Amino acid sequence: MTLLRIENLWKDYHGHSVLRGVDLAVAPHEVVCLIGASGSGKSTLLRCVNLLETVDDGAIFLDEEEITSPRADADAVRKRIGMVFQSYNLFPHMTVLDNICLAPVKAHGVPRGRAEEEARELLTRFGLADKAGAYPDRLSGGQQQRVAIIRALATRPRLMLLDEVTSALDPALVAEVLGVIRELREGGMTMILATHEMGFAREIADTVCFLDEGVLRERGTPEQIFTEPRHERTRAFLSTVIASRRL
Amino acid sequence: MPAGTVAGGGRVKSARQVERERLRRRRAYRSGSVASASTIIFLALVVAVVVNAPGWERVRAAFFDPAAFAEALPDVVAGFWVNVQIFLIAEPLILIAGLLIALVRELRAPVFFPLRALAVMYVDVFRGVPTLLVILLVGFGLPALRLQGVPDDEVTLGVIALTLSYTAYVAEVFRAGIATVHPGQRAAARSLGLSHTQAMRYVVLPQAVRNVVPPLLNDFVSLQKDTALVSTIGVIEALRQAQIYASSKFNYTPYLAAALLFVLLTIPMARFTDYLAARTARRRGA
Numbered sequence: 001m002t003l004l005r006i007e008n009l010w011k012d013y014h015g016h017s018v019l020r021g022v023d024l025a026v027a028p029h030e031v032v033c034l035i036g037a038s039g040s041g042k043s044t045l046l047r048c049v050n051l052l053e054t055v056d057d058g059a060i061f062l063d064e065e066e067i068t069s070p071r072a073d074a075d076a077v078r079k080r081i082g083m084v085f086q087s088y089n090l091f092p093h094m095t096v097l098d099n100i101c102l103a104p105v106k107a108h109g110v111p112r113g114r115a116e117e118e119a120r121e122l123l124t125r126f127g128l129a130d131k132a133g134a135y136p137d138r139l140s141g142g143q144q145q146r147v148a149i150i151r152a153l154a155t156r157p158r159l160m161l162l163d164e165v166t167s168a169l170d171p172a173l174v175a176e177v178l179g180v181i182r183e184l185r186e187g188g189m190t191m192i193l194a195t196h197e198m199g200f201a202r203e204i205a206d207t208v209c210f211l212d213e214g215v216l217r218e219r220g221t222p223e224q225i226f227t228e229p230r231h232e233r234t235r236a237f238l239s240t241v242i243a244s245r246r247l
Numbered sequence: 248m249p250a251g252t253v254a255g256g257g258r259v260k261s262a263r264q265v266e267r268e269r270l271r272r273r274r275a276y277r278s279g280s281v282a283s284a285s286t287i288i289f290l291a292l293v294v295a296v297v298v299n300a301p302g303w304e305r306v307r308a309a310f311f312d313p314a315a316f317a318e319a320l321p322d323v324v325a326g327f328w329v330n331v332q333i334f335l336i337a338e339p340l341i342l343i344a345g346l347l348i349a350l351v352r353e354l355r356a357p358v359f360f361p362l363r364a365l366a367v368m369y370v371d372v373f374r375g376v377p378t379l380l381v382i383l384l385v386g387f388g389l390p391a392l393r394l395q396g397v398p399d400d401e402v403t404l405g406v407i408a409l410t411l412s413y414t415a416y417v418a419e420v421f422r423a424g425i426a427t428v429h430p431g432q433r434a435a436a437r438s439l440g441l442s443h444t445q446a447m448r449y450v451v452l453p454q455a456v457r458n459v460v461p462p463l464l465n466d467f468v469s470l471q472k473d474t475a476l477v478s479t480i481g482v483i484e485a486l487r488q489a490q491i492y493a494s495s496k497f498n499y500t501p502y503l504a505a506a507l508l509f510v511l512l513t514i515p516m517a518r519f520t521d522y523l524a525a526r527t528a529r530r531r532g533a
């Protein structure tokens with residue numbers, strides 16, 4: 001039983017292949033962490049899954065339906081997937097509450113009153129109840145990223161894609177965002193995270209995938225990847241990470 | 248306790264803060280006086296140079312005749328009301344049409360190719376042709392076609408010509424504004440399941456419009472002036488009224504009256520533009 005299946009996925013930019021035949025299956029409630037050097041294709045893979053990029057070969061299936069087919073309704077697919085970006089991308093001209101309610105109301109047809117009620121519940125759950133009326137530029141980076149996660153969550157996605165959601169944050173603010181992701185995991189959310197936080201990947205992932213120059217070199221449990229990596233490139237990557245004290 | 252020694256919240260200011268604020272006030276007062284003094288000296292110099300010019304006496308008689316000014320003013324003001332009306336009708340039309348054309352150029356679907364090509368051609372043509380030429384072509388060419396339903400009154404034709412010409416500029420301003428919105432905003436909107444149209448309407452456009460208010464106001468000011476160009480197709484507006492006076496009385500003072508009216512209309516707009524720019528800068532800095 002898989003929720004998401006990626007088969008032999010290729011993506012080119014200007015004749016250069018950034019993803020080279022990636023295969024990946026994600027089960028419901030599974031948490032997958034993508035690790036790999038900068039430029040290895042983590043963000044590109046997530047953007048392909050969310051149909052923000054058109055793929056150059058292979059296929060992606062969500063609930064056994066091919067979403068990369070030209071016949072698939074891209075807007076309908078994106079409604080089932082939530083994505084959170086490294087740079088938050090909150091809408092600066094809207095309050096926190098409006099940021100969260102926009103998609104449920106406009107794209108999912110939820111009545112405004114109920115959307116607001118649910119947004120406030122989520123804000124309360126993640127300790128941001130007093131920020132509902134604030135504009136994004138009045139929030140700290142950690143608060144902005146938590147709002148971005150709530151905004152994606154408010155559309156009740158089947159799958160969440162999180163692209164280096166803590167990279168733009170001060171170390172002191174990373175913890176509060178990781179706390180939110182932990183809570184999502186406990187709620188049974190299926191997630192794919194691209195991350196440079198190896199310690200966190202080790203703690204939260206069911207599966208760790210090592211992406212290297214667009215190739216999925218190795219996948220396994222966190223235990224296996226971090227203590228006995230099989231592939232030589234994985235070992236090399238992890239040792240550079242250890243050298244820069246990120247593990 | 249002397250005034251100004253209690254801060255908000257009832258805190259008593261320290262002696263250091265009181266002294267600091269006194270110095271700040273004194274400095275503000277001094278820069279104010281320096282600014283006024285230098286302005287007065289500068290204006291005096293300009294007046295001295297102009298008044299001492301060899302041809303000043305003749306210029307004064309031809310352009311600064313109080314009697315001619317008073318005589319022409321009521322008619323020039325009446326004509327100016329026509330300029331204001333043309334502006335007030337053309338401006339909303341330009342905003343709407345400009346926005347529509349900018350949006351058409353953002354459409355990506357192949358079905359819209361003919362529309363998009365038409366929009367590109369329209370902008371290319373009307374940005375290239377001088378406004379005065381557009382006014383002459385529309386003013387004299389359109390009625391000559393003798394088509395059913397084509398208006399033949401000069402004011403309407405003037406409004407049509409100005410709208411055609413300015414819409415091309417305004418469309419480009421809107422398009423530039425759309426381009427300044429970070430691509431991450433659109434990606435975020437689409438990833439939430441909003442359609443292209445919804446992303447445009449709720450996320451991209453509100454930010455784009457905010458970004459282009461100063462350049463748009465600049466185009467408004469320019470349009471206010473260019474309403475005078477419709478005098479060429481026979482609209483009796485401020486410039487035309489001044490012309491009539493000038494040629495019958497051999498005195499150019501009515502032109503000065505018209506110029507004054509145009510300046511009086513554009514100054515509030517210019518200050519408003521400055522105010523908006525300053526406010527945006529303050530917001531960015533905050």
Ligand SMILES: Nc1ncnc2c1ncn2[C@@H]1O[C@H](COP(=O)(O)OP(=O)(O)OP(=O)(O)O)[C@@H](O)[C@H]1O
Nearest residue numbers: 013014018036037038039040041042043044045164
């Ligand atoms: N729009 C684009 N046009 C051209 N090349 C691109 C584009 N987006 C990404 N790339 C290239 O694709 C490769 C993979 O980029 P990607 O952003 O997926 O890497 P990443 O693993 O997410 O890196 P990081 O850890 O720095 O975020 C890089 O070489 C990048 O330069």
Ligand SMILES: [Mg+2]
Nearest residue numbers: 042043044164
């Ligand atoms: Mg990335």
